[in-house]
Amino acid sequence: MSFDPAITLFSCHYTSQQSCAEEGSELEKLGFPESIKLVRVPCTGKLQITTLLDAFEEGADGVYVVGCPEDGCHNVKGSARAAKRVTAVRDALVELGVEAGRVEMYHLPRGLHPEFVAKGKEMDSRIRDLGPSPFNG
């Protein structure tokens, strides 16, 4: 069954700073999926488990986080902390009988790098395959 997913992306300021250039039109030109709502945060280490869960409660079919490379985080351990919180959410989803793949963590270079768009497409494709979130009825 085809559907238009709602995906929430939390990305750190440094990884996504170029992504907002020209009010996001540059991303659009590069084919960044329209299904993804980008939320910029000062550092992904700031994200709490509840922040990610709130996104699911608000109707997201998938949630992912993009932070600095693990060995190159601007705030030293911010993206590593985010990865652990993503893992905690993934484990909780599995406990509730929901697919682990609905939440993901990516460590990407700063700025508008091809991988930023590629991972967006990857997540869009994955969530389309998984279908609507079981939390959305």
Place this chain on the structure above:
Amino acid sequence: MIVAERKPMAEIVEMVKDCKKVLVLACRGCVTVCSAGGEREAEIIASLIRLGVKKEGKKIKTTVASLVRQCDREYIDEIDQWQGEFDAVVSTACGVGVNFISNLRKDTMVYPALNTTFFGGSAEQGEWMEQCAGCGDCVLHLTGGLCPVARCAKSLMNGPCGGSVGGKCEINKDVECIWQSIHDRLSSFDRSAQMEVIAPIRDWSTAGHGGPRKIVREDLTV
């Protein structure tokens, strides 16, 4: 501190699936320190309850609150302020808290969100280790301050056993043989002769084998 960990969410959701509204009640005592049942964890558990119940096609309202402790009568009384806002309490305290609420609130159904595990300490960030079994007859003065009841897999009073190899326990190579450590520690204080003193057969009635334990301090009662 009392160390605990969250129950699997499917188990918690099963408990509350027929409730319309629950009070997720955190404890600011031990379970806050071990990051299992403090305010932050209660918010997470509440969110997961809402999601889990929603997945079953139902709705549930959650109220998140916390008490200073759930192991004192005076704090339990504070639950009255949320009267009418819940069908049941989901306690993120240790088992003591769940019992205390059940003892004192005859009309309130209480569910445990945690599995209470042991008395322990934080060995590393995010890592807790059992240190005490609460056996009621402490022998730490004889064992260099290291507990054989809690930290020996067999709770031996005269160790080590034949399964001790290279300072490790036979149950797992990552587990310290506490009797080796007791020997090493006593030796460092020139007290290794203590190892040759045979501990007598132990009376375990103080360890709960004689039923629930109780302490009454007449100097404190009113």
